[in-house]
Structure formats: structure tokens, C-alpha cells
Amino acid sequence: MIINGLLTLACLLIPIGAEAGNQQNEQAYQQGRISSDGIGKYYMGREISHVMGHLGAGWLERPSREQEERTDLLLSNMGLKPTDVVVDLGAGTGYFSFPMATQVPQGKVLAVDIQGEMLDIIEQRKATQNISNIETIIATETQPNIPHDSTDIVLMVDAYHEFSYPKEVMQGVVTGLKPGGRVALVEYRGEDRNVPIKRLHKMTEKQAKKEMQAVGLTWIKTDNYLPQQHVMIFQKPYAPLNK
Secondary structure: OOOOOOOOOOOOOEEOOOOOOOHHHHOOEEEOOOOOOEEEEEEOOEEEEOOOOHHHHHHHOOOOHHHHHOHHHHHHOOOOOOOOEEEEEOOOOOOOHHHHHHHOOOOEEEEEEOOHHHHHHHHHHHHHHOOOOEEEEEOOOOOOOOOOOOEEEEEEEOOHHHOOOHHHHHHHHHHHEEEEEEEEEEEEEOOOOOOOOOHHHEEOHHHHHHHHHOOOOEEEEEEOOOOOEEEEEEEOOOOOOOO
16 A cells, blocks of 8 residues: 655646656656545546555455455466465555465565555564565555566555556566566456446556556456456566577
8 A cells, every 4th residue: 555645736737746766757647636535646647546544454354355356266366376476565464465375385475565554464464374475565655665577476456546656666566577477456447337436446447558558568468257346467578589
């Protein structure tokens, strides 16, 4: 989960500076009308939503979540190999980190979050459950701090739409992926008005494709086996062969 900074209200869209990054990144964001569930900061036409803080940890672990979201289907369709290195970006309480750790016994899960309080929960659970192949990583608003070329797959579940600096974070994700590595982007379907989630906490497939393409990721497929969410798979290109 990514914590958003305070923004100054403006009536018209005007460029605002990013904390870090080059001129191109600074011009990627605009400031405009603040929706009831947004922060008034826009990226590629999409207003970034408010973030859910660590005080919402109980909602992440609610007993009804598996049935409502069919998280069991998501985990069984990840296609993880026993030796994979997996990033759970926006890991929260580790809801996905812990079951994925059992699927990669010779690999590991990197649980990444910007909130230290969330990572403390994961560390406590690791000690209680005697799990040794989960590593916690503290991120920043602009940098996920994933080691370069280290990761086979990055999972983001209902987190990306809250990132304050999505372009910079995803550039860090691409750097952290191995050539051919994948991103699994899971978001509530923005095209479906019947999905009972606030508008800015949903994403359309079209918008997701546009934003992932902007950082060099290639769309592979979109699965819709979950009741309310897209599972969108993107891939980092393989390095060109040396001639």
C-alpha cells in the first residue's frame, strides 16, 4: 500500500513535480478536480485513489474474503514454480505472501510495502508460523526497492490504483524483474458497474494496458475467472540476443 502526499487543489489540470525522477516522469502527472474518493492527482487520465492504511488490516484478513474474491482460485492459477522468486507488492498483512511461500519452497517471497506497520505484522506472523522464505522490504512512494533482475513474478492485488507515483514504482518493478518475468495485476473490473467497489478503486483493462505499456511491459492475457476482478498478466521483454 502506498501513502499519498498532500496535494494543492487546482481547478485546471497542470503539471506537478514528482519527488524524484527525470523531466519526463515529472510531466507524467497532473493535478485537477478532487473526487470524493481521490487525491486530485492524475496519471494518464486516471485519478489516483485514497490509500487504505494499516488501520484497515482487519479488512484484508476478513474471513469472508476467500469466498467473496475467490483468492483460492488466484493462488492456484499463479503458475508458480518451486524455485520462483515472487514479489507481493503492497503486501499488507501478508494475506498472499504466506500461501505463496508454501508454493515456492526452494524460492522465496519478497513482501514489499511502504507501511512499516504492515511489515511488522508479517514479521510477527513469520515467527509464529516458523516461515523462513519470506523477506520483508520497506518501499518508498517512488521506489519498491526490489533487487535488480531478481524476480520471476510480481503480484499486485488491489494496490496499484493507490500508488502515488505509479510510473516510478513500475519502472522499479521492471528493473527488478528478470528478463521474461511477469507482472500479475489484479484489480476490480472498472468496466462493470455491478462490482460494488468505489469507482477509483477499480481499473479497466484498457487503462491498465496503457499504463503498463508506458513502462515497457507487454500485455500477455487477461483472465476473468474471479468473480469481480481482472487478472492481467504483463511481461518484461527478454534481453536481445548478442549477435
